[in-house]
Amino acid sequence: MGRHALGLGALAVLLAACGSTAGGQADGPATAQPGPTLTRSTTPTPAASPVPSSTESSAEAGIDGCVTEKTGELFEYKRGGTTTKGVIMGKGPVGVVVSYERQGTVCTWLPLADRLVAAGHRVLLFDRNNTAAPEEDTVAMAGRLRKAGAEKVFLVGGSMGGRVSLLAAGELKPPPAGVISISGTIQPGEVDELRAPFLQVTGDADPDAPLDMLQVVYNEAVKSADRQLLVLSGGDHASRLFTGDQGPKALQAVVAFIEKHKG
Template sequence: MPEELRDTATTLKTDDGFRLSALLLGDGPDGVLLDHEQGYSICSWLETGRRLAAKGFRVLLPEFRSHGASENDEENGRIGLDAKAALAELKRVGAKRVFLAGASCGGTTAIVAGEAQSLPVTGLLIMSSPATCHTVDAVLPVRRITAPSLFVVGSDDMLGAVEREVRILYKNSGAKDKRLVVDEDGFHGTDMLRRSRNHERIQTLVSEFVEKHARG
């Protein structure tokens, strides 16, 4: 973590008693949740989070249980509670609405936790997220999210298996304003923002979509 961001670190506590590390960047009433994929950490969304905070958004980057500096959970099956704890923290610190974003299972949990909480959802960004992850099933919740939604996936990710999963979420999305973007490279989640041959285009697409829809 960059030294200048160490004072933005915070700790979240889940409903089942686990302590999670997190970064809270920026301020204001427009909240943005950035959930990372399994096997990654806060760092996967860090540059995106910093850019959004500089634009006037209140951004929370939680670190799932058994990842990074968060407490270890040998079962690791209740990650939906981690996204729930992150959204509760955004509300506690003053967010009046929230934009949901997540990569891989982070997107699955963002959908489920975001649909169930009380803050208005202004938008949804999904990158390589399966319809279900562990015990978290996002198919019914995504039908109830009507905010503008963007689904991004690599065409060759796991030989097309991930694209099929993302298409399930896209098909079931309750948003009238929704878009599916398939990148021809096979990178997964936030790796598309850095490693795809089209990473600059994807970065611009993601940034413009969040900035457009995250404000109330």
């Protein structure tokens, strides 16, 4: 799928991935096809524990102070001279690879990971490898999940991680069972060839993922087997959607989408 640059002023904002504040109260999530339906609704992200000392072993040190060997199966992945740590949580035939936002961490995605594990799925979280073509890391993580026993793999990402997940979907063989973009900074023209089911989740007041841009992306994803755009009230961005007042709705939307398309 192509990578076209936007000539819009909003693109600069799209490519910056930072959190925002929450909005008002909600009645219930709305899935819009073909256009978004707004639902009115508006738990801060828990702070990470102190990072363990560098003298600890890799397994003991874990990831970002919030993931240890008790969380799941820890691993290391090396590419381009950089070592990336990751963890596979849970069991089951369905696997989910999470790619986080620019200012996110593995820790900020644990609420979603825990929910998916509780639903009987495997989840792979990994520290971002800050090299070129980050989608290659996501493709490699999907392969790791498949080797671990996952028969179907979904790609989930927040903000820039949503775009990374989409780009990885075009390289993954076999293709993913679905792509889920949370406040994703996907550019128009990048979804032209996407055939996998596609869920976008965003807040209607999120300045870093403007709703009009997500609507353009939704309208262009005509080859997707099942395109959905869920608009929640408020300005929470990426992983913050899971810990704010809209958290239950955002979490349920992701779980329901995976259940629908896991086969």
